[in-house]
Amino acid sequence: MGRWIPDRTTLFLIAVVIVLAGLAGMQGGLPAVVDGLSSGANELLRVTPMLLAAFLVAGLTQVLVSREVIERWLGSSAGWRGILLACLGGALIPGGPYVYYPIAGALLGSGAGLGVLVAFISAKNLWSITRLPYEFALLGPRLTLIRYAVTFLLPPVFGFIAEAVFGSKIDCIREAMR
Amino acid sequence: MIESTAIMIAIALGMWGYARSRTDDSAQRGMTLGLQTLKRTLPVLILAFAIVGYVRVLAPQDVVRSWIGPDSGIRGVLIGTTAGMLLPGGPYVVFPLVAALYHSGAGLGPTLAMIVSWSALALLTVSFELPFMGWRFSMLRLSLGLFAPLLVGLIGLLFITG
Numbered sequence: 001m002g003r004w005i006p007d008r009t010t011l012f013l014i015a016v017v018i019v020l021a022g023l024a025g026m027q028g029g030l031p032a033v034v035d036g037l038s039s040g041a042n043e044l045l046r047v048t049p050m051l052l053a054a055f056l057v058a059g060l061t062q063v064l065v066s067r068e069v070i071e072r073w074l075g076s077s078a079g080w081r082g083i084l085l086a087c088l089g090g091a092l093i094p095g096g097p098y099v100y101y102p103i104a105g106a107l108l109g110s111g112a113g114l115g116v117l118v119a120f121i122s123a124k125n126l127w128s129i130t131r132l133p134y135e136f137a138l139l140g141p142r143l144t145l146i147r148y149a150v151t152f153l154l155p156p157v158f159g160f161i162a163e164a165v166f167g168s169k170i171d172c173i174r175e176a177m178r
Numbered sequence: 179m180i181e182s183t184a185i186m187i188a189i190a191l192g193m194w195g196y197a198r199s200r201t202d203d204s205a206q207r208g209m210t211l212g213l214q215t216l217k218r219t220l221p222v223l224i225l226a227f228a229i230v231g232y233v234r235v236l237a238p239q240d241v242v243r244s245w246i247g248p249d250s251g252i253r254g255v256l257i258g259t260t261a262g263m264l265l266p267g268g269p270y271v272v273f274p275l276v277a278a279l280y281h282s283g284a285g286l287g288p289t290l291a292m293i294v295s296w297s298a299l300a301l302l303t304v305s306f307e308l309p310f311m312g313w314r315f316s317m318l319r320l321s322l323g324l325f326a327p328l329l330v331g332l333i334g335l336l337f338i339t340g
Contacts (some may be wrong), residue, residue, distance in 0.1 A: 006221070008269040013225035020232035025220045032235055043274075044224070049182045051214075051223075052216070053190040059212025060193040063204045093226025096226060096268070097306035105310030118319055126326070131269050139271035139293070141182050143280065147293055147335075150330045158322050166318055176312035 047137055054133035061130050062094040067103070074107055074116060083159035086116040090123025090155065094130045106178065114170045115163025123155035219270045226271045233278040246292075247286035255331030258288030260326060263293025272296050287334030295327035 006014070022034040070089040074082075093100055104117055127148075135144045197205035244256040246261075265272050272293075280289045299320060307316050 004248060005259065010222055010225065011228065013271065015226055017228045017232070018230060021327065024232055024235050027236065036232035036235040037228060038231070039234045042231070043230050043234075044227040050186050053183070055212040055216045056190040056209060057186070057193060057212075059210070059215060060190070060197055060205075060208035063195070063208040063209050064197060072188055097303045100321070101289045101310040108311060108315070109299040114315075114318075118314070118322065121307075121319060122323070125323075126294070128297075131297075133189070134193040134269040134273055135293075136182065137186060138269070139277050139280075141185075143277075143289065143293075146286070146334075147290055147330075150290065150333050151294060151326060154326055154329075162322060169314075171255065171312045173312060173318075176314045 020109075049159060050137040051134075054137045055172045057133040058094070058130045061092075064094045067093065067099075071103060071106075074112060074120060074178045078117065080160070082113065083119045083156055083163065086119040086159060087123040087155045090120040090125075091129050093124060096108060099101035100124050105177075107175060114167050114173065115159040118162035119155050119159025126151045126155055179280040186227060194260040219268070222267060222271045223274075226274045228247075230274050230278040233275075233282060233333040236249060237282065240281045246279070246284045246288035249282075250288060251335065253331075254285055254288040255291045255328060255335065258284075258291035258331060259295040259299075259324075259327040262292040262297075263299045263301055265292070265296045265300065266302060285334070286337055287331040291331030294297075296328045298323040298326045 015145075021033050021036060024036045028035070057154070070093050072083050092101070093103070099149050104120055107120075108117055132144070135147070139147075194205055194208070197208050244250070248258050250257070266274070276289060276292055276296075279292075295321075304316060305322065307319070311319075
């Protein structure tokens with residue numbers, strides 16, 4: 001741990017904590033500064049069992065869903081079926097943007113349709129299975145259920161709209177990458 | 179809360195059991211990956227919860243309510259959408275913060291708009307998208323994606339009971 005170098009997000013969060021601690025100190029002195037930390041620690045302890053399970057679920061999903069299977073699915077299908085498969089692939093694929101954008105970029109290069117690409121990324125954003133445990137643990141079941149219910153139709157709809165309206169522009173989009 | 183924890187633990191055990199039943203080392207690798215992620219995100223997680231604690235102590239109910247409260251209407255949804263685009267970091271940072279705001283009096287519409295906007299439009303993610311997909315694709319996806327938080331926020335506004 002001696003070589004731990006904080007990234008930008010960490011530095012930003014440290015700055016926010018310092019500002020908030022300062023505000024608390026101005027309002028209520030040292031007791032308020034301590035109160036904030038202990039209130040946060042209590043909240044973290046309260047969700048710890050659920051978080052541990054969530055990290056385990058996310059890790060196992062990563063192992064059980066292989067990236068190769070998803071790439072093969074998306075490369076080989078088109079039309080409305082391709083868009084629905086892309087949604088499923090986006091929902092299942094684990095990992096952050098540094099994992100799915102290289103895949104999407106490779107698919108763009110190898111001739112995938114616009115609808116498939118938009119559906120894949122939208123489903124990753126809105127249906128992500130690996131994010132679900134964290135959302136459930138940290139936001140609570142009620143907000144999570146409402147959130148998934150109201151965005152459920154969006155990934156395929158975005159895919160269809162993109163394909164229907166801009167599908168013919170895919171070569172132009174591909175050209176921009178050369 | 180206890181029910182949610184039980185559900186999550188049951189899912190974890192179920193998946194672990196399934197991974198164990200495969201003849202490879204899936205279960206072991208899955209656990210290692212989960213623990214690695216936990217270790218990597220622990221500093222950020224602790225900071226996020228320190229922020230949550232201060233949001234509680236500072237109790238900015240009045241500020242939260244007037245900006246993104248249940249009566250903030252379309253303006254609240256727009257503020258939530260903008261805030262979501264700017265929120266940095268992964269789910270471990272964003273979800274505790276959004277939950278803290280929600281419990282400090284944010285309305286359902288702005289809260290949903292914030293979550294969805296962070297999911298679909300986060301500017302940090304767009305910086306990954308550009309080099310792989312090109313600006314034409316990004317513009318198209320973002321303009322479609324902009325409908326998501328607005329639509330969801332408006333649906334949330336209709337269920338003001340939240």
